[in-house]
Amino acid sequence: MNFKFEVLPIEEVECCRDLCNELMAYQKSKSCINPELFDNMNFDTRLVPSVKSAIYNNITVVKHDQKIVGYVYSNISPKETYSNEFATFFDLASVRKNNVGCLSQFYIKDEYRHYGIGSKLFKMSMDWLEKFDDVEDYFIFVSNGNDIALEFYKRKGFSVSHDILDGFITVLRNRKQPDSLIDVS
Numbered sequence: 798m799n800f801k802f803e804v805l806p807i808e809e810v811e812c813c814r815d816l817c818n819e820l821m822a823y824q825k826s827k828s829c830i831n832p833e834l835f836d837n838m839n840f841d842t843r844l845v846p847s848v849k850s851a852i853y854n855n856i857t858v859v860k861h862d863q864k865i866v867g868y869v870y871s872n873i874s875p876k877e878t879y880s881n882e883f884a885t886f887f888d889l890a891s892v893r894k895n896n897v898g899c900l901s902q903f904y905i906k907d908e909y910r911h912y913g914i915g916s917k918l919f920k921m922s923m924d925w926l927e928k929f930d931d932v933e934d935y936f937i938f939v940s941n942g943n944d945i946a947l948e949f950y951k952r953k954g955f956s957v958s959h960d961i962l963d964g965f966i967t968v969l970r971n972r973k974q975p976d977s978l979i980d981v982s
Contacts, residue, residue, distance in 0.1 A: 798912060801860045802921065810848055810856060813868050814840040820904035827942035830964050835940075844870060847901055850878050855925045859905070859914050867905035869918040873898055873929050879936070884961050886938060887968055898926035898935040903946070919953055933973040938966050 805812060817840040825835035848854050851872035859867040876897050879886035900922050905914050926935055937955055939947045941964055951957070955969040 798861060798909075800866075800912070800914060802917060803858050803860065804921075805856045805858055807848060807854045807856065810844065810854075812858065812865055813844060813856060813870070816865060816868050816904050816906070817844045817902060819906070820902060823904070824940040824943060828940055828965075830941040831962070834962075834965060844902060847872060847874075850874060852896060853929070855922065857918055857921050857925075859909075859918060861909065866909045867914055867918060868902070869900065869922045870902040871898065871900050871922045871926055873926070873932055876934075884966070886961060886966075887936065887958065887970070892934045894931055894933055896929070896932050898929065898932045900926070900935070900937045915949065916953075919949075923953075927973070935971045935973070937969040939969060941965055941967065 821835055821838045821843065824838075825832045828835065847870070851874045853873040855871045857869050858865045873896050875895060876887075876889050876892045879897070879899075880889060900919070903915075903918065903922075905918070923935075926932065935955075936958075937950050939950065947957075947967060947969075950969050955971045958968045958970040960967050
C-alpha cells in the first residue's frame, strides 16, 4: 500500500473530526473502568480545547488514496494545563520546566494497522516534540483497556508513571536526558 504522511496546518484540524470521534468510540469499547466517561468525549470536547490551550500544536495525518486513515496530535503546553476540573494528570512539582510535551491523540483505522504506520507517526511526533529545548518531560495518557497502545508506547521507551481517576487513565512518561548527562564519547 502507498501511504502519504502529511503535517497539517492547525487551521485544518477539522479534517480529523471523524477520526477523533472514532478514537473516542474505540476507547469506550475497550474501557472496563467507567466507560460512560467517554459519552461526552468527542472532537469538540477533546481535540478542539486541547488545540486552543496549547502553545504549539502538531497534527500529522496519514493518507491512503487521498483519504485520511490515521493521525497523531501532539502539543507543547504549560504544565498547569494538565491540572483541571477533570483531573490532575501528574504532580506538577515533578516537572522542572514550565512546559511539557504531550502525544495527546493517536489513532489509525483498524484495517490500516500492522503496516508500520503507527511507528512512523510516533517517530514523527517525537521528532517534533524533541525540537523544543524548553521541554524535558513528555507524557502520554492511555485509557484503560487499551493494552495494545500501552504496550506500544512502552516498547517506544515510555514508562508507566501512575494511574489517575481510579485506573481510568494510565499516565506514561519519558524525560529528556539533560545535556550534561549525555555521553558523547
